[in-house]
Amino acid sequence: MILGDENEVLIFTFARLGRDSVDDENEVLIFTFARLGRDSVDDENEVLIFTFARLGRARPMIILAVETSCDDTCITILKSKINGDNFEILSNIVSPQVKIHAKYGGVFPSLAKREHQKNLPIVLRKALRVAKNPKIDVIAVTVGPGLEPCLWAGINFAKELAEKMNLPIIPVNHIEAHILVNLIDRDSTSLKLKNFPAICLVVSGGHTQLILMKGIGKYRILGETRDDAAGECFDKVARVLGLGYPGGPVVASEAAKYNIQNTEYKIHLPRPMISTKDYDFSFSGLKTAVLYLVKNLKSEKKLTKKKVQEICFESQQSIIDVLIKKTMKAAKDYKAKTIILGGGVTANEELKRQLKQKIEKEIPRTKYLVPGTEYCTDNAVMAAITALSHLIVKTKNWKKIIANANLRIDELRP
Numbered sequence: 001m002i003l004g005d006e007n008e009v010l011i012f013t014f015a016r017l018g019r020d021s022v023d024d025e026n027e028v029l030i031f032t033f034a035r036l037g038r039d040s041v042d043d044e045n046e047v048l049i050f051t052f053a054r055l056g057r058a059r060p061m062i063i064l065a066v067e068t069s070c071d072d073t074c075i076t077i078l079k080s081k082i083n084g085d086n087f088e089i090l091s092n093i094v095s096p097q098v099k100i101h102a103k104y105g106g107v108f109p110s111l112a113k114r115e116h117q118k119n120l121p122i123v124l125r126k127a128l129r130v131a132k133n134p135k136i137d138v139i140a141v142t143v144g145p146g147l148e149p150c151l152w153a154g155i156n157f158a159k160e161l162a163e164k165m166n167l168p169i170i171p172v173n174h175i176e177a178h179i180l181v182n183l184i185d186r187d188s189t190s191l192k193l194k195n196f197p198a199i200c201l202v203v204s205g206g207h208t209q210l211i212l213m214k215g216i217g218k219y220r221i222l223g224e225t226r227d228d229a230a231g232e233c234f235d236k237v238a239r240v241l242g243l244g245y246p247g248g249p250v251v252a253s254e255a256a257k258y259n260i261q262n263t264e265y266k267i268h269l270p271r272p273m274i275s276t277k278d279y280d281f282s283f284s285g286l287k288t289a290v291l292y293l294v295k296n297l298k299s300e301k302k303l304t305k306k307k308v309q310e311i312c313f314e315s316q317q318s319i320i321d322v323l324i325k326k327t328m329k330a331a332k333d334y335k336a337k338t339i340i341l342g343g344g345v346t347a348n349e350e351l352k353r354q355l356k357q358k359i360e361k362e363i364p365r366t367k368y369l370v371p372g373t374e375y376c377t378d379n380a381v382m383a384a385i386t387a388l389s390h391l392i393v394k395t396k397n398w399k400k401i402i403a404n405a406n407l408r409i410d411e412l413r414p
């Protein structure tokens with residue numbers, strides 16, 4: 001049985017209550033509340049959501065999600081379908097600022113904020129046009145972690161929109177969003193994630209964390225980087241080699257050109273913290289090692305194209321080795337049923353391939369989830385999906401929605 005419209009909810013509710021009619025609609029609300037053990041809700045919409053949830057279905061609803069935690073201005077409009085675990089991405093607009101930040105070799109927060117403020121209205125218009133101007137039910141916005149000025153740009157924009165349209169807001173944790181984007185199944189229309197506990201490796205430009213996930217909303221950080229994030233390390237290696245920004249894609253493509261069999265001498269870079277018993281990481285030593293190596297090669301005039309490829313290959317492999325070692329250790333220690341990747345660095349084909357190989361060899365019954373390439377780096381689909389999983393936290397108390405640059409996944413709600 002599929003619920004088609006709001007009327008049907010009432011009929012279902014009556015049936016559930018063993019009644020076939022009520023005196024007035026108010027009575028339905030009172031009955032429903034009693035049944036749910038609640039005595040008030042924010043608005044009537046919430047009753048519908050509750051009722052659907054209770055019946056194992058979700059009311060179709062349209063979420064507009066805003067994501068500006070770093071240097072991409074992103075808006076997605078997503079429609080959840082009648083079945084709850086089905087949805088449709090009506091529009092997904094990402095406006096990157098790469099060119100603007102490239103000359104600094106990294107993201108310049110105040111500049112990024114201004115760009116977000118300039119881009120958001122344009123991106124919104126495009127998102128609405130592509131989605132054919134649907135009626136929005138709820139607004140989702142990333143509130144942290146991220147660059148504070150950037151987060152505020154998105155939050156202020158979302159709040160203004162929500163107040164104007166009298167809509168509730170759902171605050172979204174960016175790290176959780178990098179994980180929950182894996183709820184998108186291969187066909188991109190349904191949400192699937194069942195096998196817990198899961199070990200999540202979130203690796204991006206700003207974060208490197210290993211997280212134990214016992215279910216949606218149930219997280220524990222097992223370990224994280226003590227200094228630089230893995231993506232930051234890719235970016236810094238690229239910078240030292242003069243390869244531009246962002247570093248990940250260009251380091252990966254230079255590494256792919258390197259022929260491992262055919263080299264005069266092999267460079268060896270450190271694998272920081274690879275053998276420690278914890279789940280922490282450290283990448284700043286690797287960056288420094290590359291810096292000194294490049295300095296020496298330059299002074300000896302030996303920094304050839306081939307050497308650059310070799311350094312990219314070895315840096316990438318060093319990062320991959322450490323990430324895989326710690327992820328596998330956590331997966332074995334916690335008997336993970338699923339390993340989930342998320343964040344910009346998971347766009348790295350070698351990381352995905354080598355981890356897959358390792359899982360198949362050592363723990364073949366463990367499920368392995370990686371986001372589609374377009375969902376590895378920042379986007380607003382991941383924020384919309386996360387909001388869909390936490391509809392209950394929506395609020396019209398817009399003042400409560402604030403940026404938290406250091407928001408942790410184990411203190412989900414701001």
Ligand code: ADP
Nearest residue numbers: 070204205206231247248344345347348377378
């Ligand atoms: P954040 O959430 O920290 O803003 P993203 O999740 O968008 O960042 O990830 C951006 C990071 O991902 C950058 O540091 C970039 O170098 C890295 N990255 C992107 N593609 C690749 C790749 N193919 N290999 C390795 N790193 C990559």
Ligand code: MG
Nearest residue numbers: 204343344378
């Ligand atoms: Mg990110």
